[in-house]
Amino acid sequence: MSAPDPQTSSVAVRTGWRARLSPRRRIERVRESAGAVAQIVIAATAAFAFAHYVLGHAAPLLAATVTVSSLGLVRDARPRRVLETVIGMIVGILVAELIVLIAGIGWWQLAITLAVSLVVARFLNDQPGFAIAAAIQAAIVMVIPESVPFLRLVDGIVGGVAALLVTALVPRSPLRQVAQEGAVVLAAFDDAVLTLVQALRAGDRRRAERGLEKARALQGPLDAWRESIESGAAIARISPFLHRQRSEFDRQERVRTHLDLATRNLRVIARRVVYLCDDGAPRPVAADLLDELAAAARLLPDVLVDISYEPVAREAVRSVATRLDPAALAAGRSSVDQNLIGAFRPLAVDLMTAAGMTAADARAALPRV
Incomplete structure (x- = not known):
């Protein structure tokens, strides 16, 4: 069997790349994501507003980030997947809050926090995304100081609840x-x-x-x-x-x-x-x-x-x-x-x-x- 023509293969690759980048495909991609975008915007805004105006938190960043990360733009938006992602992030936040309370904030505390959150998350769930979600939220807690202990944990829970509610109340068709x-x-x-x-x-x-x-x-x-x-x-x-x-x-x-x-x-x-x-x-x-x-x-x-x-x-x-x-x-x-x-x-x-x-x-x- 003869080897494939490199020039022909290159043309095929370029043609496929242009198809993926065509204006029509871009518009179709946006249209397909419209439901997910609406879910994320509604849930993140509601979670932030509740934590800020009802609970009185000055900058409830995690209320928004947990919501956005748990919903995402993925095809699989079933409640169980959203809940698993929320739990992973809450685990990371909790680990980080405990380490901040015991050892404070610093570069070596960040290293310990990431290691502990990844190990705990891997023990709890076999999905790699679960552990990564935990580590990301743990890192946010470590690098953004907060004077009130476990305040960010509350924000994370608010964001998770908002994500689950919007999954049921604003479905993605x-x-x-x-x-x-x-x-x-x-x-x-x-x-x-x-x-x-x-x-x-x-x-x-x-x-x-x-x-x-x-x-x-x-x-x-x-x-x-x-x-x-x-x-x-x-x-x-x-x-x-x-x-x-x-x-x-x-x-x-x-x-x-x-x-x-x-x-x-x-x-x-x-x-x-x-x-x-x-x-x-x-x-x-x-x-x-x-x-x-x-x-x-x-x-x-x-x-x-x-x-x-x-x-x-x-x-x-x-x-x-x-x-x-x-x-x-x-x-x-x-x-x-x-x-x-x-x-x-x-x-x-x-x-x-x-x-x-x-x-x-x-x-x-x-x-x-």
């Missing part, structure tokens, strides 16, 4: 994010399937290998989708504004689960396509069947946003599934060809169940073999 993540997965799924269809039509092993690579790459988007669903469901459980969406998150998880199974079956199919394309012979029957399954799967993005599309998607897949008889469709062909069409059967079942059909009904739609 997680259902929209979940649907977008699902659409990304389905687009990548369709791309992988169509590459395999082209490989079967042409008997092209290299194209089949690209299809296999695309099928394997689906796991990353699927994991991101699962994370969004889990985050949204956790928020919906505590938010009075999203309480009615809990059933919708359950439905999204059902679609994701069965599409995850479908991608696993797609990888099995892709490996068989790679093997079959060794002889360079086109296989139009298998290509047409897989293409029809891909066309039916293109209805699933509509299912994600509107449950009323489920019957249409189910019927589209079922119309292909009822014809998946390997012996009849690959009569006179090798057992390997029949096995390829046989591998379409579990894929069809997964697509039907993703569209809301029961597993028993989906299996019953297949012809007996």
